[in-house]
Amino acid sequence: MSMNNQGRPTGIQNTDSAVPETVTGNRGLQIEEPLIFEQDSAGRCGVDLPEVPAVGPRLGAVKPRGRIGLPGLAEPQVVRHYTRLSQKNYAIDSGLYPLGSCTMKHNPRLNEKMARLPGFADVHPLQPESTVQGALELMAELGRWLATLTGMAAVTLAPAAGAHGEMCGIMAIRSAHDAKGDKGRTKILVPESAHGTNPATAAACGYAVEAIPATEDGRVDLEALKAKLGPDVAGLMLTNPNTCGLFERDIITIAEAVHAAGAYFYCDGANFNAIVGRVRPADLGIDVMHINLHKTFSTPHGGGGPGSGPVVFAESLAPFVPVPYVVQDKDGAFRLVEQAGDGPAFGRMKAFHGQMGMFVRALAYMMSHGADGLRQVANDAVLNANYLLARLQDVMTPSFEGPCMHECLFDDRFLKGTGVTTLDIAKALIDEGFHPMTMYFPLVVHGALLIEPTETESKASLDQFVTALRALAERAKSGDVAYFQGAPRLTPRRRLDETAAARKPVLRWTPAVEPETVAAE
Amino acid sequence: MRYLPLTEADRRSMLEAIGVPSVDELFRDVPEAARLSGPIEGLSNHMGELEVDRALSAMAGKNLPAGSVPSFLGAGAYRHHIPATVDHLVQRGEFLTAYTPYQPEVSQGTLQVLFEFQTQVSLLTGMDVANASMYDGATACAEAVMMANRVTRRKKAVLSGGLHPHYRDTTTTDARFIGFETVVMPPAPTGGEDLLAAVDGDTSCVVVQNPDVFGHVRDYTELGKACQAKGALLIVVVTEAVSLGLLTPPGAMGADIVAAEGQSLGNALNFGGPYVGLFAVKEKLVRQMPGRLCGQTVDADGRRGFVLTLSTREQHIRREKATSNICTNSGLCALAFSIHLSLLGEEGFTRLAEINHGKAVQLADKLAAVPGVEIVNGSFFNEFTVKLPKSAAEVVEALAQRGILGGVPASRLFGGGLDDLLIVATTETNTESDMDAFATALAEVL
Secondary structure, three states: OOOOOOEEOOOOOOOOOOOOOOOOOOOEEEOOOOOHHHOOOOOOOOOOOOOOOOOOOOOOOHHHEEEEEEEEEOHHHHHHHHHHHHOEEEOOOOOOOEEEOOOOOOOOHHHHHHOOOOOHOOOOOOHHHHHHHHHHHHHHHHHHHHHHHHHHEEEEOOOOHHHHHHHHHHHHHHHHHHHHOOOOEEEEEOOOOOHHHHHHHHOOOOOOEEOEEEEOOOOOOOHHHHHOOOEEEEEEEEEEEOOOOOOOOOHHHHHHHHHHHEEEEEEEEEHHHHHHOOOOHHHHHOOEEOOOOOHHHOOOOOOOOOOOOOOOEEOOHHHHEEEEEEEEEOOOEEEEEEOOOOOOOOOOOOOOOHHHHHHHHHHHHHHHHHHHHHHHHHHHHHHHHHHHHHHHHOEEEEEEOOOOOEEEEHHHHOOOOOOHHHHHHHHHHHHOOOOEEEEEOOOOOOOOOOEEEOOOOHHHHHHHHHHHHHHHHHHHHOOHHHHOOOOOOOOOOOOHHHHHHHHHHOOOOOOOOOOOOOOOO | OOOOOOHHHHHHHHHHHHHHHHHHHOOOOOOOEEEOOOOOOOOEEEEOOOHHHHHHHHHOOOOOOOHHHHHHOOOEEEEEEEEEEEEHOOHHHHHHHHOOOOOHEEEHHHHHHHHHHHHHHHHHHOOOOEEEEEOOHHHHHHHHHHHHHHHHHOEEEEOOOOOOOHHHHHHHHHHHHHEEEEEEEEOOOOOOOOHHHHHHOEEEEEEEOOOOOOEEEOOHHHHHHHHHHOOOEEEEEEEEEEHHHHHHOHHHOOOOOOEEOOOOOOOOOEEEEEEEEEEEOOOOHHHOOOOOOOEEEEEOOOOOEEEEEHHHHHHHHHHHHOOOOOOOOOOOHHHHHHHHHHHHHHHHHHHHHHHHHHHHHHHHHHHHOOOOEOOOOOOOOOOOEOOOOOOHHHHHHHHHOOOOOOOOOHHHHHHHOOOEEEEEOOOOOOOOOHHHHHHHHHHHHH
């Protein structure tokens, strides 16, 4: 076997050699970890608590509850449980995480440190405004960065995630039409390649959804769009750069057509990281756009959240910004506007003022990069994606001609006749130590593989990824179907039966004895 | 720019591999008119770690941390002691920097945590199943109402006047856009709310909060039965999760859906977010739930494992027919919740709830002794409302000048009115001397 200078085999090895079973089920550092409920020992507690005050209860007619059914563990047991579980996760700290459209980039620890300053982490949302001037200043400053980077007139920081930001934007569009007394606009146009949240959002705001097809070159079909625009259309939801990783070349023409029809132009800003510092969305004619702070400005994804989805508004929709928002008085003091009042603002989207913890992280990232560095962020994100496209295009099939933006899209034509699927390639990549790319999305191409390296990957890590993917593509073409179907082999679990999970859902552990609902008399 | 690993030499050789002369060439699809030639004006250029730390620390320094003074703020966000272990574990990179567990073979850590979280929430609320968390309690409440409308095919919801106004507003905003009617009862701080009178054949659900925003605790068993008889669902909202350690759980009162805020366990105040919405339902409603669900299954070798499941309800498959547009959860906050609850365990959690309640009883007695102060509640958990002889907002400002965060004026939440009501909360973090200082200062400012 040939090895490179870091001791890694450079060719694909047969990994089917028998691994001896162990008595415990553990395999070296891979420890089998039972559910926390299976480690119960009644009476143990991992927290030292003071005495209960010696006073009588004041619960009125409500009865104190009985046994809940929670397990009891001491602190070291809890530490071990979660440490062992953490070791069963792939993470950006472990390696390349090329999930297209998800933007998994380095999460700087400075951001974490700043978010934990007591002045940010330990302030209550309803403290008197005089005691939280710094927090309000931070919100105002973040809003200023977002407005400046996008060229927009107004910002709300309230939405809790990108999809929540979409709702906010579509609600603003609806409010604007309502304010004009224009009640006949019942439709939102959404390209076929859109994120699934786009049509779901439009529907959740009471709109009918109409799809716009894509052209041969992966963009919105302008003629089809124009044909659908009319007095019944409230707005267009477009992702730019789009989910095929391409810039919508006709975007200014699209904006003009949408506006000419009396509709508004919503942009899904999930991919803002590709153009930050190089293009201001306002200059493209966009009326409203959300920004996933966690993607462009690197707040950690935490295994699925929390996110944060501020929304920027052009002049056209600025009056409809929901509460709460921060204003600065003439004397320099910051103030929160928390009630919608009689103005055109449409209301409130969540409790309190938004994802403050995420705001701190995002601003720390912005300040670290600065205006000059954010432009370099977009440059490197785009350069890395185009580099992958160039290095892989002869063994895999790019779906569209380049250049791509921050992600590159392939489809499964290169697997035709091999018996190997997109899913199989993904699972084989796991054994190579990589998190797979996004698969089967966007839906506009068959068997999609959407790869987003981000700007925080080195050339060396990209080259290693290219080497692995090229080898897998060649192995697939050589007809070694069994190898792929058996993958992954080296993970804590092998392929999981998702059909069984959905058919007979087991969504919780159930105690052997039912807990009591109220305490025994 | 220490986060960017490419060197100039790397960039040159990569451009060569691509076959373009410059990176600008890669942006050639951007319309000429919209291309920026240099950095955007008005923003600072890159700063080193020390400079960013200094700038943000200065901003943080302008705030008064709740933990640095006696603090009695609640109304949907509570300052509890978070064991050091919680924050240490959530900062493990494998949890912190992982994504949604789309590849279950390398995400068993996150998935098992979610399965355990779902179980914990089910047990606490007394419900059959819970999801893998929502954005926060308010959005969970709004989603619960939307779900009730879907399930019952009725278009009206009755919201208690004791529901947190932010939850009420979040729900009415969502409902209005989809054409659902919300009947909002006026706030009744001293009780006497007749929710059933507002329920008719069009009512999909009745939403109550326990303890309510004024701190009252009530038994909703009879209301639940009455709702059921009229074909409406009972939605119980909980903003203080620690109360579930002491009070009859919503499930035992007949709740069909529970929407709660989980911030109290493992999550800092964070000036209002991120928090963690809890969402639990009766078994028959599982397939109508919004949000993510983790389920148990087996792998190719027959070993127990976990996957995201029932995604046919979700936006990435059903698009405009999805149960909601949500495509994320509060993963990391749910993890913090779960770790804190695991540390507490049965004994600890129950005792924590008893301490919280006991502290509130102590404080209520101390404040009741202040001339002019009247305690509004006959029953409460760790929060109650006091009636003052003057504007609560002014009192709170005057207390802040004396270094005490003395509760939330009801007028701040309700946007005016109820000017003489102050909502006061205690937790295990309040000492006897905090309470004495509060009572003394309150007597001084009245």
